[in-house]
Amino acid sequence: MLDKGMDKEEIFKETGMTVGVQDANFSVRTGEIFVVMGLSGSGKSTLVRMLNRLIEITSGAVFVNGRNVADLNQKELTELRRTQMSMVFQSFALMPHLSVIDNAAFGLALAKVEKTKQQERAMEALEQVGLGAWADSFPHELSGGMQQRVGLARALAVDPQIMLMDEAFSALDPLIRTEMQDQLLSLQEKHKRTIVFISHDLDEAMRIGDRIAIMEGGRIVQVGTPDEILQNPANDYVQAFFRGVDPTSILVAGDIARETQITVIKFPGKGPRAALQRLISHDREFGYVLDKSKRFLGVVSTDSLKEMITNNTKIDDFSDAFLENVTPVNADDSMQDILDEVVTRPWPVPVLNEEKQYVGVISKNIFLRTLQQNTTN
Amino acid sequence: MSWYTFEERVIPLDDWIQFGVDWLVENHRDFFQFIKYPVEQSVDGISWLLIFMNPWLIILTFAVLTWKFAGRITTFFTIFTFILIGLLGLWEDTMTTLSMVLVSVLFCAIVGIPLGIASGRRDRFDTFLRPILDTMQTTPAFVYLIPVVMLFSIGTVSGVIATIVFAMPPIVRLTNLGIRQVHPELVEAGEAFGATPLQVLIRVQIPQAWPSIMAGLNQTIMMALSMVVIAALIGAGGLGTPVFQGLNNLNIGLATIGGLGIVLLAMVLDRITQGMGK
Numbered sequence: 001m002l003d004k005g006m007d008k009e010e011i012f013k014e015t016g017m018t019v020g021v022q023d024a025n026f027s028v029r030t031g032e033i034f035v036v037m038g039l040s041g042s043g044k045s046t047l048v049r050m051l052n053r054l055i056e057i058t059s060g061a062v063f064v065n066g067r068n069v070a071d072l073n074q075k076e077l078t079e080l081r082r083t084q085m086s087m088v089f090q091s092f093a094l095m096p097h098l099s100v101i102d103n104a105a106f107g108l109a110l111a112k113v114e115k116t117k118q119q120e121r122a123m124e125a126l127e128q129v130g131l132g133a134w135a136d137s138f139p140h141e142l143s144g145g146m147q148q149r150v151g152l153a154r155a156l157a158v159d160p161q162i163m164l165m166d167e168a169f170s171a172l173d174p175l176i177r178t179e180m181q182d183q184l185l186s187l188q189e190k191h192k193r194t195i196v197f198i199s200h201d202l203d204e205a206m207r208i209g210d211r212i213a214i215m216e217g218g219r220i221v222q223v224g225t226p227d228e229i230l231q232n233p234a235n236d237y238v239q240a241f242f243r244g245v246d247p248t249s250i251l252v253a254g255d256i257a258r259e260t261q262i263t264v265i266k267f268p269g270k271g272p273r274a275a276l277q278r279l280i281s282h283d284r285e286f287g288y289v290l291d292k293s294k295r296f297l298g299v300v301s302t303d304s305l306k307e308m309i310t311n312n313t314k315i316d317d318f319s320d321a322f323l324e325n326v327t328p329v330n331a332d333d334s335m336q337d338i339l340d341e342v343v344t345r346p347w348p349v350p351v352l353n354e355e356k357q358y359v360g361v362i363s364k365n366i367f368l369r370t371l372q373q374n375t376t377n
Numbered sequence: 378m379s380w381y382t383f384e385e386r387v388i389p390l391d392d393w394i395q396f397g398v399d400w401l402v403e404n405h406r407d408f409f410q411f412i413k414y415p416v417e418q419s420v421d422g423i424s425w426l427l428i429f430m431n432p433w434l435i436i437l438t439f440a441v442l443t444w445k446f447a448g449r450i451t452t453f454f455t456i457f458t459f460i461l462i463g464l465l466g467l468w469e470d471t472m473t474t475l476s477m478v479l480v481s482v483l484f485c486a487i488v489g490i491p492l493g494i495a496s497g498r499r500d501r502f503d504t505f506l507r508p509i510l511d512t513m514q515t516t517p518a519f520v521y522l523i524p525v526v527m528l529f530s531i532g533t534v535s536g537v538i539a540t541i542v543f544a545m546p547p548i549v550r551l552t553n554l555g556i557r558q559v560h561p562e563l564v565e566a567g568e569a570f571g572a573t574p575l576q577v578l579i580r581v582q583i584p585q586a587w588p589s590i591m592a593g594l595n596q597t598i599m600m601a602l603s604m605v606v607i608a609a610l611i612g613a614g615g616l617g618t619p620v621f622q623g624l625n626n627l628n629i630g631l632a633t634i635g636g637l638g639i640v641l642l643a644m645v646l647d648r649i650t651q652g653m654g655k
Contacts, residue, residue, distance in 0.1 A: 082571030093566035097584040107570040
């Protein structure tokens with residue numbers, strides 16, 4: 001019916017059935033965390049269930065390693081689910097009658113792996129999520145976060161290439177959620193799996209996603225890296241996501257630092273007079289001193305340079321003119337982290353990357369404008 | 378006189394049924410004897426075993442079962458109950474009743490649990506089965522007592538068959554309920570990890586439904602015990618006999634101890650099966 005050009009509402013009127021997912025074309029790269037984001041009812045849970053055919057695919061195709069999942073027979077599908085693709089659920093979906101280790105071994109038991117081997121691999125998975133000591137407990141004895149670790153261990157135990165995570169951390173409180181995200185990232189560092197992660201939480205998507213797909217009304221409206229989507233939202237729907245989202249928790253110092261604002265004085269070579277001259281001609285009060293490889297050395301002001309010249313220091317060194325209390329911030333510090341520094345210092349705060357190289361500065365102006373942009377649009 | 382005054386019978390259903398049962402008895406007695414055979418063999422076997430076994434061995438067996446499933450205080454109660462039954466002179470009747478109950482409950486479970494699972498998994502089967510269960514549960518036992526006797530002749534087996542008809546619905550219904558109450562996400566999780574439909578049933582649905590199935594078994598046992606007196610009317614023997622005889626001779630004392638035996642046995646079996654569901 002979609003092929004005939006009818007839209008979702010028309011089909012619903014005629015048949016009473018809802019189109020769950022349509023026009024969802026995307027590819028997930030091996031070893032990446034691909035986050036599918038959308039509001040509830042946007043079809044993301046349906047989408048992820050089509051990947052392992054918990055929900056039948058009525059038209060279209062899902063390719064895993066070149067094989068179309070939609071064409072698999074029941075036996076091949078079972079095999080795929082047992083060995084290549086496992087799943088973590090929002091509600092944890094642990095078996096209440098099984099101990100933690102038996103829950104972790106659940107997929108292996110279904111695949112009829114030998115009993116001792118099952119226990120061994122389940123234990124390994126439990127240790128990866130830090131629950132080795134809880135193997136003989138039962139799910140109801142664990143906290144929500146721990147239960148979801150068991151869910152994660154169950155998915156890891158079958159050693160899948162692909163993990164589907166359906167709002168896996170949404171039922172957890174924010175602190176535990178962050179902790180679980182970190183755990184997932186560190187697991188990913190040790191052993192890269194391809195993860196399709198469903199979320200309605202933008203912060204989460206930004207935090208763990210290598211790439212993000214945004215869904216609306218069963219369609220994928222945009223796919224891109226977090227930065228791409230943030231800086232270039234495809235339409236109002238995507239942009240609406242960022243409304244109400246606290247920019248200070250998503251944007252890091254590196255995102256908002258500007259290099260063009262302030263004159264940079266290379267060191268050594270030219271002396272303080274030349275430096276002062278440049279500051280005055282560009283109508284700037286502060287100058288940022290770097291070495292040849294752009295490493296940050298310190299901040300000078302027109303006043304401190306004048307003083308240095310008056311004292312007639314002969315040395316070709318700016319160190320006498322450096323202002324005190326200059327604390328550069330790191331490019332990956334969040335806006336929240338740097339707030340204090342930006343507000344209390346008269347000079348725009350310098351931002352450095354991991355190699356201590358100068359990236360740019362953040363002035364009070366830029367900082368406030370970023371806040372404003374994200375709250376009013 | 379017309380049909381719509383409702384003053385006389387227009388549809389002679391009673392005659393048809395009479396005719397139908399007579400026809401069954403005349404032409405298909407072999408078939409009913411064939412059904413009777415396994416029931417008869419198991420009732421005879423079990424009651425022979427219970428009656429000729431040393432009573433103290435039986436008390437010990439029940440004590441161990443109660444200990445395992447229901448705890449210490451109930452164990453004392455069980456031992457006390459069986460000794461009291463023995464001292465009241467009800468031992469043999471109680472063992473007959475116990476064997477009838479065990480056999481009918483066994484058949485109820487063998488037939489009822491699969492029916493319950495099937496109706497829990499298939500709505501259409503549930504719709505089909507429900508009126509049949511309603512009929513089994515609400516039809517007064519006296520209505521089917523005579524045809525049962527005509528088809529299976531008088532005695533313990535008829536009693537057991539009448540009991541099976543009456544006692545089966547709870548285990549079917551509660552198994553059905555138990556299967557339906559399994560969280561769909563657990564079934565989904567099973568499927569997501571590559572469970573076949575049979576694995577979903579064995580590894581997810583039945584373990585989750587277990588307490589409910591046990592509650593059904595418990596109710597089936599209680600229903601079976603409540604049929605004991607009615608079964609005695611068709612010569613089934615057991616604890617119903619003193620009650621029945623007491624009523625006939627206005628011997629209140631005899632009727633009361635028969636009733637007491639039934640109640641005590643019911644309590645012991647109830648405690649044990651309730652413990653199994655936990």
